[in-house]
Amino acid sequence: MKRLSLYLFLILFTLPTPSQADDIRDLQIEGMSIGDSLLDYFTKNELNNAHEIHNYKNNAFRYYFLSYSKAKDYEYLQITVKPEDKNFLIHGIQGHIFYEKNIQDCYQKMDEVKKEIDEVLTYNGKKDKGKHPADKTGKSKYERINYSLSNGSGEIVCYDMSKKLEKKGKHDRLAVTLSGKEFKNWLTNSAYK
Secondary structure, three states, rough: OOOOOOOEOOOOOOOOOOOHEEEHHOOOOEEOOOOOOOHHOOHHHHHOOOOOEEEEEOOOOOEEEEOOOOOOOEEEEEEEEEOOOOOOOOOEEEEEEEOOOOHHHHHHHHHHHHHHOOHHOOOOOOEEEOOOOOOOOOOOOOEEEEEEEEEEEEEEEEEEEOOOHHHHHOOOEEEEEEEHHHHHHHHHHHOOO
């Protein structure tokens, strides 16, 4: 088993063959997978004291933005669950690294990670860019590489936030993301409409 990059989905592409990475549940960030219980990694008290707790539109999903004492590769994790789920099953995981001084470092790291992932998968990710949907001014932007997988998706994203949002604590960052199919579909069809 070989480890490809510090910033990959931790064990995401360390699987013996690419075909085994077709199921989103086989992929991990900091040892966590879609479908795991968040309570296997954090106590309810730790979750209640997260840096940020955010309920998405209509309370369909909730994320916890927190640091993880066992983290090896990411500064923070953003983990999404359903608020009503007593088992705290994970629907989305993001590993974050902040680039407060130079967004170009983020783009460079994103390209490095993409090259390594493309060597392992049988298909290449799709690259796109646009305006961050949460910034109505249109000044915050993103560049993304998306990998469609069975039961979900993986992404590598650089967020270049507006100066106004940076003053509010929303900084430029790299996010490596795993999203289960249900959460990804909800984000695509409902979250920002």
